[in-house]
Amino acid sequence: MPALLQSYSSGQQLLTPRMQLSLSKRIKRIWPYFVDSRLALGIALIASMFAAATEPALPSLLKPLLDSGFKRSAESFPLWLVPVAIVGLFAIRGLANYISQYAVAHAVNHTVTRLRGHMFERVQKAAPILFTKQTNSSLTNMLVYEVQFGATTVAQLLTTSLRDMLTVVFLLAYLMWTNWQLTLFVFVLAPLVVVVVRALSKRLHRLTLQSQQAVDDLAYSVEENILAWRLVRLHNAGDTQAQRFAARDKTLRGINLKLVAASALSSPITQVMASFAVSAVVVIALWQSNEKGHTVGSFVAFVTSMLLLLAPMKRLSDLSGQFTRGMATLERAVNLIEDTAQEQGGTHQVPRSRGDLQLQDVTLQYPSAEKPALDGLTLQIAAGQSIALVGPSGAGKSSLINLLPRFLEPGSGRVALDGVPLQDWNIANLRSQFALVSQDVVLFNDSVAVNVSLGASMDEARVQDALAAANLTSFVDGLPQGIHTVIGHNGNQLSGGQRQRMAIARAIYKDAPILILDEATSALDSESERLVQSALERLMQGRTAIVIAHRLSTIERADRIAVMDAGRIVEQGTHAQLLVSGGLYARLHSLQFKS
Numbered sequence: 341m342p343a344l345l346q347s348y349s350s351g352q353q354l355l356t357p358r359m360q361l362s363l364s365k366r367i368k369r370i371w372p373y374f375v376d377s378r379l380a381l382g383i384a385l386i387a388s389m390f391a392a393a394t395e396p397a398l399p400s401l402l403k404p405l406l407d408s409g410f411k412r413s414a415e416s417f418p419l420w421l422v423p424v425a426i427v428g429l430f431a432i433r434g435l436a437n438y439i440s441q442y443a444v445a446h447a448v449n450h451t452v453t454r455l456r457g458h459m460f461e462r463v464q465k466a467a468p469i470l471f472t473k474q475t476n477s478s479l480t481n482m483l484v485y486e487v488q489f490g491a492t493t494v495a496q497l498l499t500t501s502l503r504d505m506l507t508v509v510f511l512l513a514y515l516m517w518t519n520w521q522l523t524l525f526v527f528v529l530a531p532l533v534v535v536v537v538r539a540l541s542k543r544l545h546r547l548t549l550q551s552q553q554a555v556d557d558l559a560y561s562v563e564e565n566i567l568a569w570r571l572v573r574l575h576n577a578g579d580t581q582a583q584r585f586a587a588r589d590k591t592l593r594g595i596n597l598k599l600v601a602a603s604a605l606s607s608p609i610t611q612v613m614a615s616f617a618v619s620a621v622v623v624i625a626l627w628q629s630n631e632k633g634h635t636v637g638s639f640v641a642f643v644t645s646m647l648l649l650l651a652p653m654k655r656l657s658d659l660s661g662q663f664t665r666g667m668a669t670l671e672r673a674v675n676l677i678e679d680t681a682q683e684q685g686g687t688h689q690v691p692r693s694r695g696d697l698q699l700q701d702v703t704l705q706y707p708s709a710e711k712p713a714l715d716g717l718t719l720q721i722a723a724g725q726s727i728a729l730v731g732p733s734g735a736g737k738s739s740l741i742n743l744l745p746r747f748l749e750p751g752s753g754r755v756a757l758d759g760v761p762l763q764d765w766n767i768a769n770l771r772s773q774f775a776l777v778s779q780d781v782v783l784f785n786d787s788v789a790v791n792v793s794l795g796a797s798m799d800e801a802r803v804q805d806a807l808a809a810a811n812l813t814s815f816v817d818g819l820p821q822g823i824h825t826v827i828g829h830n831g832n833q834l835s836g837g838q839r840q841r842m843a844i845a846r847a848i849y850k851d852a853p854i855l856i857l858d859e860a861t862s863a864l865d866s867e868s869e870r871l872v873q874s875a876l877e878r879l880m881q882g883r884t885a886i887v888i889a890h891r892l893s894t895i896e897r898a899d900r901i902a903v904m905d906a907g908r909i910v911e912q913g914t915h916a917q918l919l920v921s922g923g924l925y926a927r928l929h930s931l932q933f934k935s
């Protein structure tokens with residue numbers, strides 16, 4: 341399988357929790373991310389146990405109260421014991437619950453920070469294919485919201501359910517102790533509940549996954565429409581977009597309602613089953629009441645304990661639904677961390693490469709495309725040479741240059757820098773050899789200086805020089821804080837030409853041995869293009885340069901022109917040679933000359 345397709349299919353696993361794994365294996369995958377918070381989790385568990393232990397205390401207080409409290413005699417307990425016991429009980433319970441909640445929150449928030457850190461790092465170093473597989477909004481969703489929801493749900497449920505389970509155990513023990521025949525009878529119903537709850541939880545898991553996908557789709561709709569608000573309004577597409585949004589929202593609503601229906605079903609089922617038990621117990625207890633030892637006190641204590649059992653039992657049965665949801669989201673996070681194909685680099689590195697590039701029989705096919713974008717392309721670019729790539733749009737020019745910093749992997753063929761195949765280069769070192777100015781300029785919401793020196797240490801004098809070379813000095817001097825002015829989200833306070841010149845200044849600052857210009861001057865007017873052109877020509881001196889430009893006048897001075905069509909190099913030579921040979925270049929040239 342070509343490398344590209346291989347990483348493509350591994351990207352797909354991201355959304356699929358490993359249903360084939362048992363629950364304990366799935367928990368084992370998630371546990372390592374919680375392990376550093378084991379102390380806090382331990383404290384939460386112990387506090388939960390204390391809270392649970394206080395539960396049977398209440399009914400056990402009722403028994404002596406009813407049996408001897410109301411017919412006061414010499415041997416009955418002193419009256420002051422009643423408030424002491426009740427207040428003491430609730431104080432212990434309150435404190436235990438408080439400690440347990442805080443400790444869980446502590447564990448969850450620390451775990452979430454760790455998970456997010458891992459996720460962010462994996463995304464930063466992910467093989468580029470991730471970004472074609474996942475939308476921005478679904479990654480944002482996962483990192484910002486889902487991971488918090490998942491960790492909170494799972495950790496909270498683990499501790500509250502431990503408390504509930506212990507409560508159930510303690511209450512059952514107390515029930516056994518007061519009346520074991522009755523308790524055994526209640527027990528018969530328990531396995532029935534388990535079977536029903538199991539069946540529901542499978543359905544819940546599936547619906548949870550569907551719901552997450554629907555949330556991603558909805559978020560993507562919002563993102564698209566915010567990014568493209570001008571386009572949407574200009575084309576009066578608001579209504580159709582609103583309809584699309586409404587349709588997705590409706591899908592989400594449908595799934596969420598099914599989800600609620602499935603999880604809400606579990607509690608009525610358990611309650612009806614419980615009502616069977618309660619009615620049977622009352623009947624049996626009344627029937628037993630003739631025998632010795634069965635007092636009013638013990639009956640009330642028994643029924644109270646049984647009623648106290650209902651709340652934790654109900655929570656425990658709801659638990660499976662919520663737990664399933666929480667687990668599914670956490671697993672998505674863990675999958676992102678563990679299954680995202682990471683960029684693989686080699687070990688070769690040099691401070692500064694010569695800039696000698698070779699492409700040999702290179703093919704490239706996008707997974708979604710029918711025809712290959714590059715089809716057996718061979719091209720040599722000697723160190724220090726400038727080469728212009730020319731050809732109709734869709735010829736594969738951008739695809740070719742994306743291979744060089746390994747933003748794309750070729751399906752077959754060989755790409756080498758200084759005679760060393762690209763995959764043998766240390767990936768960060770390889771990328772430090774290239775400066776790229778492309779059509780779409782990305783600017784960060786930070787100062788001009790940070791944007792120009794991006795990633796490198798900032799030297800103000802060099803930033804000023806780079807800005808001057810990119811013909812931006814007068815613009816930056818006019819900004820309120822000069823080079824320290826923050827330029828807004830993606831530089832939206834800058835004009836198209838200013839943005840492009842910022843990208844050029846960035847390339848000048850980087851001073852890399854290989855310069856790639858992909859339509860770098862397309863957004864400039866003729867006057868600023870002329871000014872920047874001279875800066876770029878100076879920049880190209882002594883470097884390998886690859887220039888893609890539609891305006892052929894800007895590339896006439898390149899050492900060599902390579903003409904591309906349908907993923908191949910169809911002719912090469914100087915401007916004059918190509919005009920004489922009368923091929924594709926000559927045709928393109930005469931077309932532009934006419935207009």
Ligand code: ADP
Binds near residue numbers: 708733738
């Ligand atoms: P150029 O830069 O010469 O205009 P490109 O390299 O952008 O050409 O595109 C070459 C071919 O690859 C085109 O047919 C284009 O449709 C296709 N292509 C480019 N990017 C993608 C992509 N991300 N997914 C699928 N096909 C793509």
Ligand code: MG
Binds near residue numbers: 737738739
């Ligand atoms: Mg292009």
